[in-house]
Amino acid sequence: MGAPRSDSARIEHDAFGPVEIPGERYWGAQTQRALGVFEIGEERFPACLIRAFGLQKMAAARANRRCGALPAALAEAIQAAAGELRDGRFDAHFPLTIWQTGSGTQTNMNANEVIANRANELLGQPLGSRSPVHPNDHVNASQSSNDSFPTVMHLATVLELEQRLKPALALLRDSLRERAEAFADVLKIARTHLMDAVPMTMGQSFDTFARQVGHGIDRIDATMPRLLSLPQGGTAAGTGLNAPPDFDVFFCEEVGALTGFGFSPNASKFEGMAAHDALVEVSGALNVLATSLQKIANDLRWLGSGPRCGLGELKIPDDGLTSSIMPGKRNPTIAEVLAQACMQAMGNHATITLANASGNFELNVAKPVLIANLLQSIRVLADASSVFARRLVQGIEVEPARLAANVENALLSVTALNPHLGYDQVARITALALEQRITPRAAALSLGVIDAATYDRIVDAGKLADPHARASRPDLRASSS
Incomplete structure (x- = not known):
């Protein structure tokens, strides 16, 4: 100072x-x-x-x-x-x-x-x-608060997105991709409706997460043309009263030279001052991103739940923190922080939406609360994503024994038998396996509906998890039901 x-x-x-x-x-x-x-x-x-x-x-x-x-x-x-x-x-x-x-x-x-x-x-x-x-x-x-403040709203948003949020998301995306490659051959059982489903790989789960984050970056990029359009030069009401000719053009050239971004004058200063649709569009992209990140955080903490009485398929890195009463307890704190940041961004989106709808005639009159909430969303999502990538994703590992046991005991792998035995016959296998607490392979052989060699050839978890293998072998193509 x-x-x-x-x-x-x-x-x-x-x-x-x-x-x-x-x-x-x-x-x-x-x-x-x-x-x-x-x-x-x-x-x-x-x-x-x-x-x-x-x-x-x-x-x-x-x-x-x-x-x-x-x-x-x-x-x-x-x-x-x-x-x-x-x-x-x-x-x-x-x-x-x-x-x-x-x-x-x-x-x-x-x-x-x-x-x-x-x-x-x-x-x-x-x-x-x-x-x-x-x-x-x-x-x-040559200015008014009415065109300067919304211009600053755009400038701050562009800089925070480009310099803070997008690098953090790129780090998270790349970290998820690296884990997807590391876990490409690690078999697991998919879950739908929270219940056991068919085989897949842990790499496919992490690839899904990486793609969600990548799409989030794409959505942010898609908002840039409207963000780079500035209302500066509209002065009090959009007409440009008291601003000299070409002030808006010169201003955008100068701010572009100072930042390296291609800002341009809004062709309708009235639109840029009366409403802030471009900023709601950004908030909408952040809202989608928040839902993606919360889903990722929740999946990872569920898959890492335990260590002995939960799902226990992933090992969450130790953050050095513990319970105030339970000695040695480890909690998925980083995932919880990310989830809370997402909740804040979702709530901010509701405020931003209402703020943008609260303009009167030639001026939106909820600019401060709109931009304060938008910048908070950018900040908390950026910071939480970076911490999540560095302190959780990059150090996460699988629990091979738990995964192997789950794959062996999974009932629904026998879905691959549907084209060969029919839905009802396969349902008998799953029912017997569930009733007698035996593997589906043992149940199928006990019923005498298939021989061991054929079962092992068709119900091969590694091949069932590989869409390329199924595409090349008709006997591995699952039914669509």
Whole structure:
């Protein structure tokens, strides 16, 4: 943050008169007034949104200079101060909670004031001087909260998706793929309706998980064209009042140069300010992702349940934690954390959906709560996915003895006999095996409906789990019922 001030308080003036502000703080009169008005909650915007404001104000200063709307000296000072905001030097100077005006005006003004005060300081002036750099006339030049805040919403979302969530998901996908390859030949029994089904491999289970995560990445990528379209330049209502010609084009060029992403002006600033469908689309992709991740977490903790009285087919890595009362107990804590992160994202999606539906005419007025929930979803899914990949998936192992016993005793492997003996005859085999607690092979031989060699040739778990083997051998093709 900026250098501490020796004085305990200072007086700033705005259009409504004098305001006393803590001397070491870089915010100004409007932020201080808002602190006294919105005394609600403790939820604050994450640093990524505050830093995205620094990025937005940097690009705006550059664009204003190109348009001739700002003198070079002021534009350079604003750009330097905004760069420090983007780099995280002033995170502590954003005291407002998310519970504020639905356009995000107070946080936009907070950014304008911090940047103006810092720019003036760089130009040799004291905090609170409002000259030569004015928060509204210069830092907010050619802008309104109504187009700047939604632009920042898009910037923060793109950066968090690309730099935080997608790398975490790629790590998880690749970790699952590696386990799928490691377990490619490990036989297990599938379960449908929570009940025993037919043979498959553990590798096929992990490949399913990896594909779900991969599709989640694809869904996020599919939202990017709408996210990269920015409403900056629409100013108050979408008409561009007080913005010079080409400001929107120059702004997108500058923010693209600063980030490396292909941002472009929204052809309808009205659409980009009145509604935030693009952000709901992102949240929808995250909601699907959350359902996938929760399913994966649940499957792995069920398959690892035990160690002696559960399914016990997987060995979950030890995280070093235990029970407060049961000595030596090991719990699937990492899976539980991921599941809870997914629950949060699903709940956030409901809030985001309602927030987007709460616009009136030319302006959505639930922007702060919408973006706060969306960024939280991105953050918790990213962090939980990364921890899940590193601390659970990469170290997970199979329990060969338990898996082999389950495969040997599985009743429904005899489904492969349906084309040869008929459904009813095979049902007799499973019923006898269940009644006498014997293997289905022993039951089939006891009934005399098939000889051992034929049974072993057809009911081969390894071949039944391999779709390629079944495709090449008609006698291994299971019935479709």
